[in-house]
Amino acid sequence: MTATDSITDTAPDRVAIDQLVRTGQPVTLTQCDLQGLDLSGLDMVGWHFQRCNLAGTAFERAVLEDARFTSCRAGAARFDGAEMSDITIDGGDFSNAGFRRAVLSSARIAGCKMTGANLTDARTDGIGLQDVLLVLAVLPKLSLRKAVLRQVNFSEADLSQCDFRDAVFEGCSLRDANLTDSRFEGADLRGADLGGVRLTDAGRFRGAVISKQQAADLLGQMGLRVL
Structure with a gap:
């Protein structure tokens, strides 16, 4: 054989x-x-x-x-x-x-x-x-540090304590995902759908890069407009 x-x-x-x-x-x-x-x-x-x-x-x-x-x-x-x-x-x-x-x-x-x-x-x-x-997937503590993520749908997934530092999101979704204690320092989130993220939760993205539109959506929750 x-x-x-x-x-x-x-x-x-x-x-x-x-x-x-x-x-x-x-x-x-x-x-x-x-x-x-x-x-x-x-x-x-x-x-x-x-x-x-x-x-x-x-x-x-x-x-x-x-x-x-x-x-x-x-x-x-x-x-x-x-x-x-x-x-x-x-x-x-x-x-x-x-x-x-x-x-x-x-x-x-x-x-x-x-x-x-x-x-x-x-x-x-x-x-x-x-x-x-990866909708509804269970991914706690997953390490995706420095990963390039293309067209990955994490909607409603459990991403608690995940490591996304320096990762790049292209055409991805984090809508309504559990992001408790996840790390995003240096991550490029401009290509991610952040739907469901509240301004009070925005601290999770400290050190990450987001777009003007994403920032406007977050600030819109306070009744503010970004021009």
């Missing part, structure tokens, strides 16, 4: 996946149904999951470094404690998936729906996010 092995249109069980893992080579799974399988603890470095059904699949404590997930359906999948450094998630639906304590260092996530995902205590240094829907 070689690194170019590809399995297509099958529904392998845990035994079959174990056999693939034992080869020690990356495998590409295309349009495979892994729904609900327990794949926890497996070493799947460099594997490629392409248009697979991963709904409810357990990858807890799995080793998934440099793995790729392309257009997968992974609602409620569990990646808690998984090693996921340098992974790529391109498209797909990971709504309500669990990434608690997962290592997502230098991960690249784009074009993905992650509504309600839980990243509590995940390591995210160097992560890249573009066109990601």
Whole structure:
């Protein structure tokens, strides 16, 4: 078996996946149904999951470094404690998936729906996010320091104690997010929707850059106009 092995249109069980893992080579799974399988603890470095059904699949404590997930359906999948450094998630639906304590260092996530995902205590240094829907996601204490965030929707997400220092927001939304004790020093928030932020809460953005319109919206709450 070689690194170019590809399995297509099958529904392998845990035994079959174990056999693939034992080869020690990356495998590409295309349009495979892994729904609900327990794949926890497996070493799947460099594997490629392409248009697979991963709904409810357990990858807890799995080793998934440099793995790729392309257009997968992974609602409620569990990646808690998984090693996921340098992974790529391109498209797909990971709504309500669990990434608690997962290592997502230098991960690249784009074009993905992650509504309600839980990243509590995940390591995210160097992560890249573009066109990601994180509405209602649970992201406390997440580090996105110096990140460039493009088209990321954090509406109503739990962002308490997050580190956004020196981050750049481009076409993002923080509308009605929980920003308690989050840090924004040096962040560029001119490309963020700050809807729902009250002037009394504006101290959270001390040291950040905002636009004249954003400042006017905040001051408008006091009946003042910025001309």
